[in-house]
Amino acid sequence: MKAAAIVLAAGKGVRMKSDLPKVSHSLCGKPMIVRVLKSIDELELEAVYVVVGYKADIVKSECEDFDVTYIEQNEQLGTGHAVMQARPFVKEPLVIVLNGDVPLLKPETLRNLISYHVSKSASATILTASVPDPTGYGRIIRTDDGLIVRIVEHKDATANELGIDEINTGTYCFNTKELFDALNDVKPNNAQKEYYLTDVISILRKKGSPVYAYKASDHIEVLGVNTKEDLIKLEDYCTNA
Numbered sequence: 169m170k171a172a173a174i175v176l177a178a179g180k181g182v183r184m185k186s187d188l189p190k191v192s193h194s195l196c197g198k199p200m201i202v203r204v205l206k207s208i209d210e211l212e213l214e215a216v217y218v219v220v221g222y223k224a225d226i227v228k229s230e231c232e233d234f235d236v237t238y239i240e241q242n243e244q245l246g247t248g249h250a251v252m253q254a255r256p257f258v259k260e261p262l263v264i265v266l267n268g269d270v271p272l273l274k275p276e277t278l279r280n281l282i283s284y285h286v287s288k289s290a291s292a293t294i295l296t297a298s299v300p301d302p303t304g305y306g307r308i309i310r311t312d313d314g315l316i317v318r319i320v321e322h323k324d325a326t327a328n329e330l331g332i333d334e335i336n337t338g339t340y341c342f343n344t345k346e347l348f349d350a351l352n353d354v355k356p357n358n359a360q361k362e363y364y365l366t367d368v369i370s371i372l373r374k375k376g377s378p379v380y381a382y383k384a385s386d387h388i389e390v391l392g393v394n395t396k397e398d399l400i401k402l403e404d405y406c407t408n409a
Contacts, residue, residue, distance in 0.1 A: 169286055170214045172260040172344075176250050177201050177268035178221030178241040183395050189223045191268035192230060193399055196406040199230045200271040200393065209234060210275035211282075214260045218268075219250045227268075246362025247338075248354045255348050262286070263347065265340045265365065272389040272402060273339065284382040285341040291377035292347070292369060294319075295339035297387040305335035306366065308381050316379040319366055334383065336366065337390040346377060 181190025191201035201218075208216055216234065220227045221241040228238060239253050251265060262285070264278060277295070285293035294316065296308050302322075307329050309317040319336050320329050350371040354363050372379050384390050393399050 169262050170260045171262040172215040173208050174254050174265045175218045175268050178219050180222040189227050195271045201268045203271040205234045207273050207275045217254050247365035248363030263344045267338050269393045277384050281341050281382045288380050290380045291343050291372050292379045293341045294381045295337045296334050296381045297384045297390045298333045299387045302333050302335050307332040308334040314380050
């Protein structure tokens with residue numbers, strides 16, 4: 169099945185306390201966005217779309233060795249809003265959505281995510297991981313056969329749900345039409361007034377659409393970077409890998 173990728177790379181990353189775009193910070197000598205694109209490149213997808221915004225010229229200069237299409241997100245109004253900007257561009261029936269600040273994702277994990285999604289005839293498949301400390305992450309609630317019930321945020325979780333160590337990594341595989349149809353129903357009903365991509369999951373489930381989770385075998389590769397401390401931790405892992 170023909171597939172594309174949307175890479176979210178528009179944010180500044182305020183918690184990085186730097187003027188650089190978040191995805192431009194280096195891990196083991198390479199910008200994080202380059203590491204993400206190298207992994208995607210091995211999948212030989214039909215198209216790769218990079219959503220840029222803050223200091224877009226810097227991000228574009230780092231991606232010049234890759235065959236990508238740039239999509240401008242002039243206002244950063246959340247992950248759902250970023251993906252909405254890709255609607256006029258994506259023609260492929262299947263799309264994976266990734267964050268440019270998750271730099272250690274392996275090509276085989278992404279390949280397995282797509283294969284699992286196709287095998288289940290899913291509307292959406294979430295890449296998840298079991299982590300030693302899930303504090304702060306959204307927990308994955310699912311049935312025994314892998315079907316997603318919902319994602320519950322840490323602050324909303326019950327005592328039993330807090331004991332779940334499987335978390336949402338923010339990487340997804342979608343049926344393209346169903347993704348954009350669901351995005352039509354996403355509203356910025358939150359304190360940040362942003363459009364959240366995670367809302368697509370609950371919208372699809374309410375429609376009765378099949379949503380699954382595929383668990384990564386190594387939780388290290390799905391860790392994202394929000395602070396310079398996070399980057400240092402991954403640098404240690406990258407150096408020792």
